Amino acid sequence: xxxxxxxxxxxxxxxxxxxxxxxxxxxxxxxxxxxxxxxxxxxxxxxxxxxxxxxxxxxxxxxxxxxxxxxxxxxxxxxxxxxxxxxxxxxxxxxxxxxxxxxxxxxxxxxxxxxxxxxxxxxxxxxxxxxxxxxxxxxxxxxxxxxxxxxxxxxxxxxxxxxxxxxxxxxxxxxxxxxxxxxxxxxxxxxxxxxxxxxxxxxxxxxxxxxxxxxxxxxxxxxxxxxxxxxxxxxxxxxxxxxxxxxxxxxxxxxxxxxxxxxxxxxxxxxxxxxxxxxxxxxxxxxxxxxxxxxxxxxxxxxxxxxxxxxxxxxx
Amino acid sequence: xxxxxxxxxxxxxxxxxxxxxxxxxxxxxxxxxxxxxxxxxxxxxxxxxxxxxxxxxxxxxxxxxxxxxxxxxxxxxxxxxxxxxxxxxxxxxxxxxxxxxxxxxxxxxxxxxxxxxxxxxxxxxxxxxxxxxxxxxxxxxxxxxxxxxxxxxxxxxxxxxxxxxxxxxxxxxxxxxxxxxxxxxxxxxxxxxxxxxxxxxxxxxxxxxxxxxxxxxxxxxxxxxxxxxxxxxxxxxxxxxxxxxxxxxxxxxxxxxxxxxxxxxxxxxxxxxxxxxxxxxxxxxxxxxxxxxxxxxxxxxxxxxxxxxxxxxxxxxxxxxxxxxxxxxxxxxxxxxxxxxxxxxxxxxxxxxxxxxxxxxxxxxxxxxxxxxxxxxxxxxxxxxxxxxxxxxxxxxxxxxxxxxxxxxxxxxxxxxxxxxxxxxxxxxxxxxxxxxxxxxxxxxxxxxxxxxxxx
Ligand code: SF4
Ligand code: SF4
Numbered sequence: 098x099x100x101x102x103x104x105x106x107x108x109x110x111x112x113x114x115x116x117x118x119x120x121x122x123x124x125x126x127x128x129x130x131x132x133x134x135x136x137x138x139x140x141x142x143x144x145x146x147x148x149x150x151x152x153x154x155x156x157x158x159x160x161x162x163x164x165x166x167x168x169x170x171x172x173x174x175x176x177x178x179x180x181x182x183x184x185x186x187x188x189x190x191x192x193x194x195x196x197x198x199x200x201x202x203x204x205x206x207x208x209x210x211x212x213x214x215x216x217x218x219x220x221x222x223x224x225x226x227x228x229x230x231x232x233x234x235x236x237x238x239x240x241x242x243x244x245x246x247x248x249x250x251x252x253x254x255x256x257x258x259x260x261x262x263x264x265x266x267x268x269x270x271x272x273x274x275x276x277x278x279x280x281x282x283x284x285x286x287x288x289x290x291x292x293x294x295x296x297x298x299x300x301x302x303x304x305x306x307x308x309x310x311x312x313x314x315x316x317x318x319x320x321x322x323x324x325x326x327x328x329x330x331x332x333x334x335x336x337x338x339x340x341x342x343x344x345x346x347x348x349x350x351x352x353x354x355x356x357x358x359x360x361x362x363x364x365x366x367x368x369x370x371x372x373x374x375x376x377x378x379x380x381x382x383x384x385x386x387x388x389x390x391x392x393x394x395x396x397x398x399x400x401x402x403x404x405x406x407x408x409x410x411x412x413x
Numbered sequence: 414x415x416x417x418x419x420x421x422x423x424x425x426x427x428x429x430x431x432x433x434x435x436x437x438x439x440x441x442x443x444x445x446x447x448x449x450x451x452x453x454x455x456x457x458x459x460x461x462x463x464x465x466x467x468x469x470x471x472x473x474x475x476x477x478x479x480x481x482x483x484x485x486x487x488x489x490x491x492x493x494x495x496x497x498x499x500x501x502x503x504x505x506x507x508x509x510x511x512x513x514x515x516x517x518x519x520x521x522x523x524x525x526x527x528x529x530x531x532x533x534x535x536x537x538x539x540x541x542x543x544x545x546x547x548x549x550x551x552x553x554x555x556x557x558x559x560x561x562x563x564x565x566x567x568x569x570x571x572x573x574x575x576x577x578x579x580x581x582x583x584x585x586x587x588x589x590x591x592x593x594x595x596x597x598x599x600x601x602x603x604x605x606x607x608x609x610x611x612x613x614x615x616x617x618x619x620x621x622x623x624x625x626x627x628x629x630x631x632x633x634x635x636x637x638x639x640x641x642x643x644x645x646x647x648x649x650x651x652x653x654x655x656x657x658x659x660x661x662x663x664x665x666x667x668x669x670x671x672x673x674x675x676x677x678x679x680x681x682x683x684x685x686x687x688x689x690x691x692x693x694x695x696x697x698x699x700x701x702x703x704x705x706x707x708x709x710x711x712x713x714x715x716x717x718x719x720x721x722x723x724x725x726x727x728x729x730x731x732x733x734x735x736x737x738x739x740x741x742x743x744x745x746x747x748x749x750x751x752x753x754x755x756x757x758x759x760x761x762x763x764x765x766x767x768x769x770x771x772x773x774x775x776x777x778x779x780x781x782x783x784x785x786x787x788x789x790x791x792x793x794x795x796x797x798x799x800x801x802x803x804x805x806x807x808x809x810x811x812x813x814x815x816x817x818x819x820x821x822x823x824x825x826x827x828x829x830x831x832x833x834x835x836x837x838x839x840x841x842x843x844x845x846x847x848x849x850x851x852x853x854x855x856x857x858x859x860x861x862x863x864x865x866x867x868x869x
Binding site for chain 2: 101103104105106108109110111112115116118119169172174212213214215303345346351352398399401402403404405
């Protein structure tokens with residue numbers, strides 16, 4: 098017989114999972130949030146999203162070319178990064194600042210560390226924090242949105258975020274449907290929750306991280322005498338817990354690791370929200386926990402089937 | 414010691430994947446293949462020492478006549494599967510790439526039975542073990558471990574449970590399923606014999622719940638009056654791969670864990686493949702050694718997938734022709750299942766004792782996607798039934814990092830393929846981990862040699 102058989106190692110069957118399909122699912126899960134952003138903040142959000150996505154994809158392509166590595170834009174991960182970054186920005190940000198954020202995310206954090214799977218912090222989050230430190234006023238400028246409560250207005254065009262506003266200004270309903278100030282992707286809680294449910298159903302993420310993160314934050318709020326539901330719905334917590342903390346590369350792969358990591362995120366978030374002079378603690382907490390992931394993983398390695406502890410004195 | 418009880422439902426196991434079942438041949442009666450013109454019998458059809466031929470070129474042999482054996486403890490003799498003349502004894506290349514001697518027998522078509530073939534006399538355990546050894550039986554489920562060795566349980570091990578493996582979790586393969594349907598009585602009488610001589614009072618028949626007809630058939634016999642003390646029960650298992658792997662099967666049936674590096678007997682269990690146990694009962698009745706077996710021929714390139722009963726040593730090509738040949742150009746031919754089977758370089762090889770399937774696939778199934786970077790999704794971790802960290806093992810193997818491989822318990826990987834199967838980045842995890850294991854074994858050998866040298 099002609100010698101044209103494939104001789105490869107087992108297994109000879111593969112599931113139809115693929116990186117591209119997973120990223121596509123994340124994009125689908127972010128659709129409700131993106132649509133909500135356009136409805137709440139108007140056409141400008143669509144432009145912001147388009148600018149970030151296009152810049153990220155372009156930068157990914159160019160940096161891979163320059164580093165003489167194969168192109169990876171087909172896996173859609175740059176689209177996800179661009180989308181997430183856009184959703185973390187205020188709507189009236191200067192597009193040049195947004196593009197600078199993309200540069201940080203894709204080139205510095207992702208590609209300089211070796212590309213997908215190699216970065217040790219979440220690219221979109223790292224970029225957001227760099228922008229926050231470099232352009233604090235532009236990054237914390239929240240425009241008013243139609244229908245939001247009068248009390249939340251600072252002046253004719255600016256409003257306070259739910260966490261900065263006086264208690265009682267925003268109702269739960271305001272937070273659920275996004276009648277409040279904030280970055281374009283964090284305001285509409287319902288859209289975020291929908292996306293989260295989709296990701297869990299599609300088995301893209303395990304529910305451990307978001308659930309434990311939110312539960313820890315709720316418990317901490319109770320301990321601090323805050324309203325747990327309000328704390329969960331307000332600010333970037335849902336966006337962070339569902340879409341940022343669950344980033345594969347920068348979260349633990351072991352189940353117990355996920356629990357430890359999520360508890361850490363929850364505790365840090367509430368500590369920062371309560372004690373720091375910056376009301377928003379989600380990004381910093383996740384970033385800090387990202388850095389601890391290798392250690393958490395090492396400490397939570399599962400016990401392999403049939404593993405017996407070596408008796409004392411027994412030689413290895 | 415606590416009274417042994419039968420589990421109502423399987424004990425929980427971790428990981429595993431939902432591989433497509435594709436059990437296309439489950440409802441088809443097996444067919445017997447006519448005697449081929451030539452059979453080729455390699456000297457290693459089992460795990461352990463190779464046999465040495467005891468016939469010469471030109472000798473006339475009969476069916477069931479022993480033609481090769483070895484004095485080593487871990488080995489199994491080989492018998493002529495046809496009557497005819499020994500044409501030549503020559504080296505052939507095995508699927509793994511190593512070259513071994515093989516006996517070529519030209520059949521005279523008469524299928525004369527050798528006068529040596531007569532029912533063995535079995536009065537105690539050691540009779541049984543030597544009879545099984547003479548029969549040339551090896552584990553028919555795929556691994557090919559000599560059954561006589563398995564039955565020789567060291568006296569310091571307390572084996573109280575026998576598990577009969579009908580899980581058959583590999584996609585496509587239905588040869589054990591057909592065995593259960595077609596030879597139910599052989600199975601039960603084989604179980605009765607073995608349990609009596611080994612003094613085992615709990616027999617669990619583990620079978621995946623995607624074979625309701627076989628479960629029903631086996632239950633009917635196991636629950637009938639032959640099973641006097643009600644010591645044999647059928648336990649339906651979840652139909653997830655790899656429930657047929659020994660360690661996973663033991664966990665699911667008894668809740669016990671085989672210690673790392675240990676054997677089933679360390680967990681008080683004896684695991685027997687269903688076809689092996691049925692063979693034992695037939696052998697005790699007829700004395701005909703292992704000269705033929707049932708196997709599944711399937712895959713997208715096969716015209717008419719069927720289970721066939723073939724003489725051992727039949728050329729694979731002829732078996733495929735017998736079931737109607739190829740319907741498209743084969744691009745990959747497997748010996749065994751798609752998850753753990755070996756890809757053959759061509760179809761010029763021969764059916765061996767432990768061979769439970771021949772699968773041939775066309776271009777679409779044969780082609781594997783190119784691997785890309787690991788995205789650390791953790792899917793391989795949740796899929797690993799041994800609860801290892803495949804992605805870390807893979808990295809450690811690439812780095813040839815001995816400490817990390819040991820810390821990650823690389824040797825506990827059973828190469829089941831769940832991790833590679835599920836990986837969205839299509840990484841060659843199993844292949845890389847296999848290299849890492851080989852590296853560890855080599856390191857250990859070097860170390861042992863050094864220690865020996867140092868002592869002198
Ligand atoms: S399944 Fe593949 S991509 Fe996911 S963590 Fe394992 S090796 Fe990496
Ligand atoms: S091949 Fe090894 S590492 Fe991969 S899933 Fe199976 S036991 Fe785990």
